[in-house]
Amino acid sequence: MAVDAPIDDSLLRRNANPATLDAVQLSAWFGARKVLERCSLTMEAKKVTALIGPSGCGKSTFLRILNRMHETIPGAKIAGRVDIDGVDIYGRELSATEVRTRIGMVFQKPNPFPAMTIRQNVLAGLKLSGTTSDQKDLLVEESLTRAGLWTEVKDRLDEGGTTLSGGQQQRLCIARALAVAPQILLMDEPCSALDPISTRVVEETITDLADDITIVIVTHNMQQAQRVSDNCAFFLVETQKEPGRIVESGPTTELFEHPRDQRTLDYVTGRFG
Ligand SMILES: Nc1ncnc2c1ncn2[C@@H]1O[C@H](COP(=O)(O)OP(=O)(O)O)[C@@H](O)[C@H]1O
Ligand SMILES: [Mg+2]
Numbered sequence: 001m002a003v004d005a006p007i008d009d010s011l012l013r014r015n016a017n018p019a020t021l022d023a024v025q026l027s028a029w030f031g032a033r034k035v036l037e038r039c040s041l042t043m044e045a046k047k048v049t050a051l052i053g054p055s056g057c058g059k060s061t062f063l064r065i066l067n068r069m070h071e072t073i074p075g076a077k078i079a080g081r082v083d084i085d086g087v088d089i090y091g092r093e094l095s096a097t098e099v100r101t102r103i104g105m106v107f108q109k110p111n112p113f114p115a116m117t118i119r120q121n122v123l124a125g126l127k128l129s130g131t132t133s134d135q136k137d138l139l140v141e142e143s144l145t146r147a148g149l150w151t152e153v154k155d156r157l158d159e160g161g162t163t164l165s166g167g168q169q170q171r172l173c174i175a176r177a178l179a180v181a182p183q184i185l186l187m188d189e190p191c192s193a194l195d196p197i198s199t200r201v202v203e204e205t206i207t208d209l210a211d212d213i214t215i216v217i218v219t220h221n222m223q224q225a226q227r228v229s230d231n232c233a234f235f236l237v238e239t240q241k242e243p244g245r246i247v248e249s250g251p252t253t254e255l256f257e258h259p260r261d262q263r264t265l266d267y268v269t270g271r272f273g
Contacts (some may be wrong), residue, residue: 010142011135015181016212018045019085019102021066026080027243028061028070035061037243038080041233043184045085048206048215050225050252053235054273058244059218062235063186066216067103068096084183101125104182108189110169112161112176118144119157121172125180139179146209147175148201167198174205178213185209187217191224203228222268226256234264 021043028036036058043049051059064070065078068089082089089099104125112121122140131139140157144150149171153164161172170190177185187206191199206215206228219225225232233249248255248264259265267273 011139012142012146012178012181013212017181017183018212018214019183020045021103021184021214021216022081022083022086023062023066024081024083026062026065026078026082028058028065028079029075029077030073031075034243036065037245039235039244039246041246041249043214043216044231045214046210046212047230048210048217048228049231049233050229051216051218051233051235052220052222052225053244053247053267054237055220056244057235057237059235060188061244063105063188063216063218066184066186067105068099069105071096101180102182103184103186104177104180105186106170106173106177106188106190108192110166110173110193112164112169112172114160114162116161117158118153118161118164118172121161122175122179124176143175143179144172146178146205147171148205149175165198167194167201170194170198170202171205174202178209182213184214184216187215189218189220192220199224222256222270226252232256234259234261234267236263236267 023039023041026036026039027034039062051062053059061070066082070076070078087093113124116124119140122143123136141150144153149168152168164172191202209215229252232252232255234247235244236247237244248259248261255264256268259268
C-alpha cells in the first residue's frame with residue numbers, strides 16, 4: 001500500500017495533544033537565595049506564551065521549573081505548583097521522566113549529540129522498541145519537516161549532527177524535541193545564537209507548531225515576542241537582592257499597546273533592559 005499521507009494525517013499531528021500549563025504561586029531558590037517570588041501564569045493550550053524581561057530576572061529558572069529540570073541543580077528548591085491540564089507535575093501521578101517527555105525543551109545554545117548522525121539525533125529521545133524502520137523514516141522526515149530543516153538535510157541524514165550550521169543545529173534540536181510528540185515545548189531564547197534567516201525559519205516553525213503544541217518561549221527580542229506570541233508575561237527584579245516577579249501578563253497586543261504597569265511600558269518601549 002502506498003504511504004503518501006497528507007500532512008494533516010501525519011504521525012505527529014495524529015499524536016498531537018496540546019495541554020494547558022498552569023504555574024501557581026511559584027517561588028524558587030538556589031541555596032538560600034530566592035530568585036522567583038510567587039509567579040502565577042497560565043500558558044494556554046495551542047497558544048504561544050512569551051516570557052520577556054531583563055537578564056537575571058528568572059525567566060530561564062521559571063522555564064526549567066516547568067519541566068522539572070530545576071530540581072536537577074544541587075541546592076535548588078521550589079514552592080508552589082505547576083499543573084499540566086490540572087495534574088500537578090510534581091505530584092505522585094507523574095514521574096520526572098514522564099513530565100520531560102510531555103514537556104520538551106529547546107535551549108539557547110544548540111546541543112545536538114556530537115557522536116550521532118542527523119537521523120540518530122532526531123530519534124534520540126524515543127524508545128524505539130517495536131518501531132519499524134519505515135515508521136522511523138517517516139518520523140525523521142516529519143520531525144525535520146516540521147522543524148523547517150528537511151529539504152536542507154534530506155540527502156545527508158547519515159552525516160554528523162554537528163556538521164550543520166548553528167541555525168541548522170538549532171532546528172535539528174527542535175526536530176529532536178518534536179519527534180517524541182510533546183504536548184508542550186519550552187524554548188529558552190532559541191534564536192539568540194542564530195542569524196536572521198535561521199531566526200525567521202524558527203519563528204515560522206513556532207507559528208506553525210502552535211496548532212498542535214503549546215509553546216512557551218523566552219525571548220529578549222521584543223519584535224520576536226510580538227511576531228510569535230499570543231500571550232506574554234513580563235518578569236522583573238526590582239533590585240539585585242530581590243527575587244524576580246511577574247509584573248504583568250496578558251494578551252501580547254495588550255501588553256505592548258496598553259500595558260497596565262508603567263514598568264512594562266518602559267521595558268517594551270526599550271527604556272531599559
Ligand atoms: N545554577 C544556578 N545556581 C545559582 N544561581 C543561579 C543558577 N542559575 C541562575 N541563577 C541565578 O538566578 C537568577 C535568575 O537567573 P535566570 O533564571 O538565568 O534569569 P534569566 O533567564 O531571566 O536571565 C540570577 O540571579 C542567576 O544568577
Ligand atoms: Mg535565561
